[in-house]
Amino acid sequence: MNVRHVLAVLRFESVRSITPGRLLACALLMFFAPVLFAMIRNTANALSPAWWSVLLFFIIPEVTCLLGLLLWASPILSSELEGKTWLYLAVRPGGKAANLWGKYISAVIWTAMSAFVSLLFSLSLVDSDDIFRLLLTMSALVVLSCLAYGALFTLLGVVFQKRAMVVAVAYTILFEGIVSLIPAVINQLTVHYHLRGLLIHWMAINTAELPLPKETLGNEPSWQHLCFLGGYTAVMLGVSYLCIHVNEYATADET
Numbered sequence: 001m002n003v004r005h006v007l008a009v010l011r012f013e014s015v016r017s018i019t020p021g022r023l024l025a026c027a028l029l030m031f032f033a034p035v036l037f038a039m040i041r042n043t044a045n046a047l048s049p050a051w052w053s054v055l056l057f058f059i060i061p062e063v064t065c066l067l068g069l070l071l072w073a074s075p076i077l078s079s080e081l082e083g084k085t086w087l088y089l090a091v092r093p094g095g096k097a098a099n100l101w102g103k104y105i106s107a108v109i110w111t112a113m114s115a116f117v118s119l120l121f122s123l124s125l126v127d128s129d130d131i132f133r134l135l136l137t138m139s140a141l142v143v144l145s146c147l148a149y150g151a152l153f154t155l156l157g158v159v160f161q162k163r164a165m166v167v168a169v170a171y172t173i174l175f176e177g178i179v180s181l182i183p184a185v186i187n188q189l190t191v192h193y194h195l196r197g198l199l200i201h202w203m204a205i206n207t208a209e210l211p212l213p214k215e216t217l218g219n220e221p222s223w224q225h226l227c228f229l230g231g232y233t234a235v236m237l238g239v240s241y242l243c244i245h246v247n248e249y250a251t252a253d254e255t
Helices: 003-016 020-043 049-072 078-082 086-091 095-123 131-159 164-181 185-189 191-202 222-246
Strands: none
Touching: 003 095, 020 049, 020 095, 049 095, 049 131, 049 164, 049 191, 095 131, 095 222, 131 164, 131 191, 131 222, 164 185, 164 191, 185 191, 191 222
């Protein structure tokens, strides 16, 4: 893999992404959480700092990051096939890999940037005993969420290039939404489970306040969660890399 080629793709994607549609999507992601927190603060009864932390985690590292990556990571291959540019990338030395890594990094950066801005606005609306600790924790979870979910959606975009968004939404609802809350070993295969465990450890949340079975709260040490997320990201990206080199993809003119 040529780093210069990856940086070239990243630069091209960054320039191409500065469009009214992309900027509008970023703005919606940035202000979705603050508006929601303002509504919660004005209508709900007083919430404990632990519950504010949980809400912040669910809305920003989970929902906001997932929406951004759904828009920018899942169509990583379909956009090239529909634009009929895949053939040109495929015949260039290292073109496939550079496109994969460059677009993945671009999706992570755009999503993380939107989530960070949303986080900064949201922190002014939540109650916390240690706002600096909450900022550091949520920032770390945003990065981990973008890396892991970005790798997952990249793989789904490579394997199911024609229905990438549909499959990504279905997978997210089924596994990251439902399976992650099942008190069984299978929930440990989801990203949400490990991010939730890190939140509880890093914010020292009293699990007795949470209406969830202890098997779903990620009681393992933080290093185990970090190792899983790192390995998960590497495996997803590795399989994506293998798929684009092994599979053959037909453009619209060839189907």
